[in-house]
Amino acid sequence: QVQLQESGPGLVKPSQTLSLTCAVSGGSITTSYYYWSWIRQPPGKGLEWMGAIDYSGSTYYSPSLKSRLFISRDTSKNQFTLQLSSVTPEDTAVYYCGRGKRAVVRHRDEYDYWGQGTQVTVSS
Numbered sequence: 043q044v045q046l047q048e049s050g051p052g053l054v055k056p057s058q059t060l061s062l063t064c065a066v067s068g069g070s071i072t073t074s075y076y077y078w079s080w081i082r083q084p085p086g087k088g089l090e091w092m093g094a095i096d097y098s099g100s101t102y103y104s105p106s107l108k109s110r111l112f113i114s115r116d117t118s119k120n121q122f123t124l125q126l127s128s129v130t131p132e133d134t135a136v137y138y139c140g141r142g143k144r145a146v147v148r149h150r151d152e153y154d155y156w157g158q159g160t161q162v163t164v165s166s
Contacts, residue, residue, distance in 0.1 A: 044141060044153070045068050046065070046138065046139050046141050046155055047065045047157055048063070048064050048137060048158070049062065049063065050111065050162065052163060054163070055166075056164055059129070061124065062123065063123045066122075070117075070120060071120055071121070072111075075094070075097055077097070077145050078096070078115075079142055080093060080094070080139055081140060082136065083138070084134060090104070093107065093111050111124070113125075140153035
């Protein structure tokens with residue numbers, strides 16, 4: 043059973059960089075052919091796919107976030123991370139990580155594993 047667990051600060055100030063980690067257990071992030079995504083849900087809105095890193099380390103980004111988003115991984119720790127720079131209050135959301143079978147996955151039921159989510163608030 044694969045488990046994903048998000049972690050990071052719950053509160054970030056505007057203009058700072060948000061960093062989140064998704065720790066994976068029960069399966070390797072280097073296993074072919076899986077894609078490990080970051081997804082978020084702002085209050086009162088739908089899910090937004092942000093980006094992904096695949097089993098080989100290749101990355102994929104939403105065009106709307108590409109200039110601010112960086113996804114990386116640490117295979118020794120079996121985890122992947124998100125860094126979102128220059129955050130604003132509009133980046134307030136619940137952030138999730140998930141495993142899918144392609145890079146861009148927009149619907150919850152297309153992920154075979156999904157973390158519990160972590161609330162991030164951007165406020166001064």
